[in-house]
Amino acid sequence: MSRPVELPRWLELGVLPLLNLALALAVSGVVVAAIGLDPRQVITLLVQGAFGSAAGLSYTLYYATTFVFTGLAVAVAFHGGLFNIGGEGQAMVGGLCAALAALACDRVLPAGLMLPLMVVAGAFGGMAWAAVPAALQAWRGSHIVITTIMFNFIASALLAWLLVNVLREPGSMSVESRGFAESAHMPGVHELLARLGIEWPSTPLNLSVLLAVAAAVGVWLFLWRTRAGYALRAVGHAPQAAHYAGIAPRWQLMRAMMIAGALAGCVGINELAGVQHRLLLDFVVGAGFTGIAVSLIGRNHPVGIVLAALLFGALYQGGAELSFEIPAFSRDMVTTLQGFIVLFSGAMAMVLAPTLARLHGWWRRRGAAAGVAGEAGHG
Template identity: 55%
Template sequence: MARASKLPLWAEVGLLPALNLLAAFIVSGLVIWGLGEDPFLALSLMWEGAFGFEEATGYTFYYATNFVFTGLAVSVAYHAGLFNIGGEGQAMLGGLGLTLAVFMVGGDAPMLAALAGIVGAALFGAAWAFIPAWLQAKRGSHIVITTIMFNFIASALLAYLLVGPLQRPGGQMPESADFPPGTGLTPMHELFGALGVSFEESPLNISALIALLCVIAVWFTLNRTRFGYELRVVGKNHSAARFAGVPVARMTIVAMMISGALAGMMGLNEILGEQHRLIGNFTLGYGFVGIAVAFMGRNHPLGIVLAAVLFGALYQGGAELAFEMPNITRDLIVMIQGLVILFAGAMEHMFRDPIERLFMRFERRAA
């Protein structure tokens, strides 16, 4: 669990992540310079590719939407003292539940089919998280081991279904048939157009707004409800929670199911918002990156949004950078993303001690 902080909130959620991010970019810049390229030009190209025009901005926030869902999933479980690294598998099952719900409702009521898909994604994601949660709460199985193994099971199950019962008739690829016409989430450029605002076409769709609603719901639940308080007590100290009458086993299961539901809803963006069919590799590692997003955002919903936008910018801006600078390959872009994860996630406390000493020195002088 996180150590007690001696820093003000703005330094905890703002200054420390900024220093970690700066360190990651400095190391990345040295690598780019070693390849004979200008690191400042590379940073400029990355920014231009992520936010320089409307289509790029749309793609950035499209990727960020996935990270918001998976980051929130990790955060909810973490507040309950659980390390859910099964977001990838839960997202896969969420996509499966979404697809089955859409085909079950059919094309006669496309809006109802879309709503059923949202519910199906959440339910299947929650159900897939329930099994490791029950094993942890009732049998003492380690949640990290069970969730990571369930990722492999989910991948195998999805592969079987997409080359068997759910495969597109006559198709050769691991994908389902297309959803009925009109079934899907409204693209944001169409929504903006209906409001009289011009915006370039991109995959960004209203699942981004659903993600923001989930952010608000998670914040409110954790900080303004009895359930959220009990969940955080369980995460801090199981013995204290039991002494206070909190049902630890039930809270463990419920927290993991909420976490799984959030991860499962990632399919809203990829499947219901863009692909309009179930494909085998739609998760693309977003569930794992959600771990870094959650920790970089200090497991606070607002911090998760900011971290998600950063990783969305790295994905979109990195693609532009690799196109403009041939010496900077896609593998190098992945390395830069890895450095951000390393410094902001695994080494998040690297600058904490010197910053705490600096603040204590200022406080002594002020006194």
């Protein structure tokens, strides 16, 4: 068995992901050329669609906001030694709880109270849904991957049943709740900028993006700047040593999954309070599973997750613009591009590591030799 390649942190977290991304784009370019399209034109249109206009940038940030929440949900669980596949279900139940809070109180509470209540309700819903699989693993040994996958299906069925039989607006054929009152609408970024005298196009981007930034900063502070975060990481990386040091693994497991569930539960704030303004059946649309790729590409670090979320947001928005400009480039091709990125940045993340390690070693030896020659010249 080959020994794992050890790289300096700045190479592993900074340079290697960029090389993997470049390799994924190169392979995607070959596929694009094979179907008769110009790879340079495709990449140019994709980047322009994602970042070339205020509207495109806003849509990219809107998609990235959701992926930050689900990516962090995977990362926190990972640092606790768990693989959280349940972000989809946790986001559904969190959104359901946020919507229930809005439907119950939006006509009596002002926005200053209603929106924080929705955030708390969404986080609590995701936390509670994640706590059950966590407890099953901690006290019964049920594997967290299996239980979180199953809980995704249960959450989907629960949401569908409630929308069809309980929450659907009377007289409506659509499977959705009534619209939220104005107090339950998360303000759009364009509305805030308009108050400051800045003209900005109307897009789904809303102030949930600030909540996502706060979540990323909060996760970094918790994991790397608090004693509780250190205990959680200790259990995740060396459970037996942590237990010997007096850290209770079961409660750290519960803590990791409950924080992860709370983060995933905030997806509903971006999608329901920020955009749809009502509870829908498919508001998550695979964001929980995309969060797994975002976390893997971001190396389970908040900074990397934010950058990876921006990448996937750009693929979603740029891909939509690309399929409009070039009809032959379908949404399936965008999914293929995402698959290559996940393949080279996740499953094959360390393929280029040996080559990078050799180049780094050669550069260090060259620098050392140059230093010795300089000292000899001065002598």
